[in-house]
Amino acid sequence: MIRGILLIFLTLFFSVVSCKKTETVTAQINVDTVKVTYNNQIAPILAANCISCHKTGNTSGYVNLDSYINAKPFGINGNLYGCVQRLDGNVGMPIGAPKLDSLKLLLIKRWCLLKCPEN
């Protein structure tokens, strides 16, 4: 009886663990092959997490991220990724908030690797 319960518990435990693994791998594969563009994925991330401090009229650190033309140079020069990934030599962003989740970090990295396409 106890063995049966233990077996069910272990089966459930391992299926949860293996499910999690598959999800991570799938997200990784998608991000590595998907076309990431400013309009589709990057603008919404910046709007939700960065624009309040980085827009025309409030360009903290002389950084404006409120349009493609304004944001692209920071993708190209590496500082956009550097600051959200909190690399040495960059100021960690967003200031005063937790690090962006890993999917957003992967999307920003991929966008920079693709040389920051608009569409």
Ligand code: HEC
């Ligand atoms: C609460 C306000 C605030 C938010 C939100 C914010 N920033 Fe900043 N950011 C600043 C300030 C202030 C500076 C200047 C910091 C300094 O020079 O010490 C700065 C500087 C920067 C810089 C230049 C510094 C560097 O390391 O290259 C970049 C790039 C940057 N922010 C990107 C972002 C991004 C991307 C986000 C969203 C994920 C974001 N910021 C969110 C306030 C903010």
